[in-house]
Amino acid sequence: MSDFNLSAFSQAIADLAAQAAPATAGFATHHHRTASAFHWRDGYFVTAEEAVEAGEEIELTLASGEAVKAELVGRDPSTGVALLKPATAINAVPLARADAVRPGNIAIAIGNSNGSALAVSGSVGEVGPAWRSMRGGTIDRRINLAVGAGGRFEGGPVLDA
Template sequence: MSDFNLSAFSDAIADIAAAAAPATASFATHQHRTATAFHWRDGYFIAAEEAVEAGEEIEMTLSSGDKVKAELVGRDPSTGTALLKPTGAPDVPSLAKAGTVRPGHLAIAIGNSDGAGLAAFGTVGEVGPAWRSMRGGTIDRRINLAVNAGGRFEGGPVLDAK
């Protein structure tokens, strides 16, 4: 019998997701779905570009449950990213940049749905060099994940085991 403690492993994954959850927010998309954004730095949040419509009013729900208005201040369709700036600069943590990953490493996708934390667990399936997206943008590295996450995770970060 193995000494591996599945319960402790499960708790460790949940603890990583819970520690990162305060860096996330959710918002309703123009398609009336919920998407996730995460605090990047200096009060700016990153979201999926296709989830944000220019000129629409954006209300983000932080992990605390607080609601804040946000403005779309930038978008890059070539990489699929949008930059949101909430009013009042909420005090939320930023996530550290992931270290080196390789196929088989653990991957934890996190999201936010009206202030409630979401988490999905899987592995890194592929790691490759920089590449050009289908829309012509340059992506600094290709990482494909074997993680089964729903639409509410759209725009949310993926965490490594650290």
């Protein structure tokens, strides 16, 4: 039998998810679903472009349970990314940039649903090269995941091990 400790591995994944949870927020979408966003930098949150509509009222529910109004300040349908700016300053620590990943590495999708942390694990299925979006932005790499996450994870971050 191997000396691999599945219980310790499971706790390490849960600890990693718990460390990232304060950087996430949840919000109700125009489709009456819940989606997630994550603190990027300078008080901005990133989410899935398809989860927000121009002109709609957005209220982020932070990991603390606090609700904060936010405004859609940018979107790029060609990359599926939207940028939200909360009406009040948020003191969440931004997530660090991921290290190089390769197919088979563990991936942990993080979400937030009404202030409750969500986490699911899977693996990196494919890593592709850098590319340019239709609007001219550069995307460092394309990463496809083999993670079975529901809609509430949409727009949330994915962590590497």
